[in-house]
Amino acid sequence: MNIKALLASLALLAVVGAPAHAGTIIFDSYSTAAGNPPVNSGTDAQGQPWSWGFSLGGNSAWGAPGIGLGENTFNTLTSYKANNFEISFVYFSTTGIDQTPSSGPGGYNDQTRFTSDVGGTLTAWTPVFDGTKVVGFHAPTGVFLSNGDTYFVNVVFNGGDLSGANAGYTAGFSYTTAVPEISTWAMMLAGFAGLGFAGYRRNKAVAVKA
Numbered sequence: 001m002n003i004k005a006l007l008a009s010l011a012l013l014a015v016v017g018a019p020a021h022a023g024t025i026i027f028d029s030y031s032t033a034a035g036n037p038p039v040n041s042g043t044d045a046q047g048q049p050w051s052w053g054f055s056l057g058g059n060s061a062w063g064a065p066g067i068g069l070g071e072n073t074f075n076t077l078t079s080y081k082a083n084n085f086e087i088s089f090v091y092f093s094t095t096g097i098d099q100t101p102s103s104g105p106g107g108y109n110d111q112t113r114f115t116s117d118v119g120g121t122l123t124a125w126t127p128v129f130d131g132t133k134v135v136g137f138h139a140p141t142g143v144f145l146s147n148g149d150t151y152f153v154n155v156v157f158n159g160g161d162l163s164g165a166n167a168g169y170t171a172g173f174s175y176t177t178a179v180p181e182i183s184t185w186a187m188m189l190a191g192f193a194g195l196g197f198a199g200y201r202r203n204k205a206v207a208v209k210a
Contacts, residue, residue: 028045028170028171028172029044029045029046029048029171029172029173030044030050030064030087030169030170030171030172031169031170031171032164032168032169033090033168034090034091034092034164034165034166034167034168035164035165035168036165037165038052038163038164038165038166039164040052040053040163040164041066041164044064046075046076047075048064048065048072048073048075049064049065049066049069049072050062050063050064050065050066051063051064051065051066051067051069052066052162052163052164052167053066053067054067054160055067055109055110055154055156056109056110057102057110057156058160059098059110059156059157059158059159059160060095060156060157060159060160060161060162060163060167061109061154061155061156061157062087062089062154062155062167062169063152063153063154063155064151064152064153065152067109067154068109069152070152071117071150071151071152072150072151072152073148073149073150074145074146074147074148074149074150074151074173075147075148076147076173078147079147080147080175081144081145081146081175082144082145082173082174082175083138083139083143083144083145083174083175083176084136084137084138084139084173084174084175084176085114085125085136085137085153085171085172085173085174086134086135086136086137086171086172086174087134087135087136087153087155087169087170087171088133088134088169088170088171089133089134089155089167089168089169090133090167090168090169091133091162091166091167091168092166093159093161093162093166093167094159095157095158095159095160095161095162096131096132096133096157096158096159097112097129097132097133097134097135097155097156097157097158098112098156098157098158099112099129099132101113101156109154110156111154111156112127112135112154112155112156113125113127113137113153113154114127114137114151114152114153115151115152115153116139116143116145116149116150116151117149117150117151118143118144118145118146118149119149123139123140123143125137125138125139125140125143126138126139126140135155137153144175145173
């Protein structure tokens, strides 16, 4: 390939770039279906508890381990870690996840949130709502859960009519590893192109002297 073709190929790669992130689902940690009699509490695949309850404002709430019940231990029985948690609800009601949680009395009991406890440092993960039935939580850069770390998650709704009788859900952890952003790829490729051009000029100069 001549130098012009090489530079054209590198320019094309710089424009195309690469995805900003790549993720791998670790496991579905929590899952249940609406039923009669209602299932209002249980444990996940690792034996960690979850439960339906009510916030201090009287609205329905799902939590792991539950509203005001402390923390769960992240334990995958492997070397996996997690920096994302997503939960999707299925219910037969007009009630939805409260996307404007109360900041008044009640503290975290009136808020939809995920908080990790790593080495005694509490960190709130960023909630991302997809409609009124799905919410994901993303850890800040450099924060993730490893075996033995603890966490709690609360999902508060804007009504008081949900429970294990009429609401089911699935939830899971994932770990997202960052890959170079498009701008980073462009800089790297420009560097490679520069090195290639320098080598081309050097070779041409040697040929002229010969």
